[in-house]
Amino acid sequence: xxxxxxAGNWKMNGLSGDLVEIERLKDGMDAADCEVLVCxxxxxxxxxxxxxxxxxxxxxxxxxxxxxxxxxxxxxSAAMLADAGASHVILGHSERRADxxxxxALVRTKAQTALDRGLTVIVCVGETxxxxxxQRTLDVIGAQLSGSLPDGCLAAHTVIxxxxxxxxGTGRTPTLEQIAEVHGFLxxxxxxxxxxxxQEMRLLYGGSVKPGNAAEISALSDVDGALVGGASLKxxxxxQIIRAFSDQ
Ligand code: PEP
Numbered sequence: 532x533x534x535x536x537x538a539g540n541w542k543m544n545g546l547s548g549d550l551v552e553i554e555r556l557k558d559g560m561d562a563a564d565c566e567v568l569v570c571x572x573x574x575x576x577x578x579x580x581x582x583x584x585x586x587x588x589x590x591x592x593x594x595x596x597x598x599x600x601x602x603x604x605x606x607x608s609a610a611m612l613a614d615a616g617a618s619h620v621i622l623g624h625s626e627r628r629a630d631x632x633x634x635x636a637l638v639r640t641k642a643q644t645a646l647d648r649g650l651t652v653i654v655c656v657g658e659t660x661x662x663x664x665x666q667r668t669l670d671v672i673g674a675q676l677s678g679s680l681p682d683g684c685l686a687a688h689t690v691i692x693x694x695x696x697x698x699x700g701t702g703r704t705p706t707l708e709q710i711a712e713v714h715g716f717l718x719x720x721x722x723x724x725x726x727x728x729x730q731e732m733r734l735l736y737g738g739s740v741k742p743g744n745a746a747e748i749s750a751l752s753d754v755d756g757a758l759v760g761g762a763s764l765k766x767x768x769x770x771q772i773i774r775a776f777s778d779q
Pocket of ligand 1: 540694698699700701702737738739740758759760761762
């Protein structure tokens with residue numbers, strides 16, 4: 532049994548006025564029997580980090596640059612994010628793969644840089660609807676996994692998120708059998724490559740997780756938490772998901 536991790540990805544949402552949700556989250560988190568992480572836009576990391584002091588709430592980032600520092604206007608390094616208070620960074624989210632042309636090789640370099648700077652990485656993989664229809668889901672995910680993870684990853688600092696692209700923000704989710712199949716495949720593949728560390732790495736499911744489906748997803752073996760987009764923006768809804776994952 533792994534300690535579950537419920538991570539919220541705020542994406543490009545959140546202004547100063549939304550910090551009230553973090554107060555509400557902290558107030559409702561007492562009974563949480565899992566780790567809780569919020570990844571806001573970079574502009575809010577430092578303030579959320581300060582608000583989280585004295586609580587169990589973890590704060591993370593949504594991306595980092597592959598280089599340590601240098602002439603990369605508008606980008607943020609892993610060291611800057613850690614300096615602002617991030618403990619985790621999401622990498623290879625399908626929106627970055629699609630919007631910014633991020634390849635597995637780039638995600639792997641980013642992951643190495645982030646790990647070297649002491650961040651825990653949440654590396655995202657997932658198939659498009661066309662790839663699932665063509666019955667290529669496991670091939671696609673296997674290639675993403677092997678291409679996006681550096682050698683020597685340790686369970687303490689590496690989390691994998693399975694996010695079917697077609698389930699993100701759509702209200703559609705795979706069947707429980709489909710989620711279980713992919714998570715079982717992830718576990719086997721990670722164990723073959725990383726041995727015991729691969730057994731221990733946490734595997735999150737992401738894609739339209741809501742209060743209404745969180746409990747049944749959490750009950751699946753090899754589901755060690757969730758990556759939550761839209762439903763993480765409001766503390767009330769996010770807390771219901773956190774409770775569902777705490778009850779398992
Ligand atoms: C995500 O983008 O990581 C995500 C899971 O989004 P949503 O929960 O809104 O589908």
